[in-house]
Amino acid sequence: MSLNQTSSQIAEDPTSTKTAQCTVMCMYQAHIGGYWRTVTALWTKNMMNHSLNIFVDSVDSDQRQNCKIDLKPWHFWGKKSYKTFEVDGLQIDVYWDLRSARFSGSPEPCSDFYVALVCDEEVVLLIGDLKKKVYKRTKSRPGEANAILFFKKEHVFGKKSFTTRAKFDKHRKDYEIVVESSTLGPKDPEMWISIDGIVLIHVRNLQWKFRGNQTVLVNKQPIEVLWDVHAWLFLSPGSSHGLFIFKPGQPSPENDKEENSQDGSEGSDNSSVSKYYSTYGSPKTSQCCLFLYAWKIE
Structure with a gap:
């Protein structure tokens, strides 16, 4: 499944405030059992x-297997445990420790936790920042191919301000993204989008510019920002959401050349290419696209 196909399928979301809950969906490409597979958290x-649901796609069918982890406050005993399930005949062990996890208003922890998928004594996907504890507990080695976060979608609720985190490039840190707006009162509606405390986009006269796009530079990396906040201005509160898309620009030709040389596509035939860089289902990008659904509540 390509990034464009995934984005188009997920962009249309029927959620309303009657059934909505705070959600964060992260999609990874992880190398499991000789193939790149999509893993959704x-x-x-x-x-x-x-709760946390982990889905792993099959390469033999359109089905996917899942593992559910309940994180209710009264289930402290379940905040460090493990489960096992199978995908295409492969045993996948899921280990997690969320006892000390820190949250910043999102269902997804921001630090002091781990969730790890282990297959054939390899950590094929590691979510969180407690890497040393993962390898000590699972007695497994790092995977020969690093998993890649390529898509994130989040539903957030607020009155004037909406905050999320995003990692646009696997080599860089998480960035804090804040969308603020002023749509009520005697003044013309305005909107501000800041990344790590720096306002990069300021939209005045929002009633005329409720849809738009702008490219900004974040640590010298171009990020295309698209927004649609028609619902904020012209629909009843809570009936729909504003949509923000943060899409990293294309990597430089030097990076493309380096990645091509790593995946074995130059100077070798298919028979000599490592299975960890096989062309079948291999990830096309190391950058992450963020979809932010911002629900205004009064």
């Missing part, structure tokens, strides 16, 4: 529940 939270 879905964090959800509402008044009653807090």
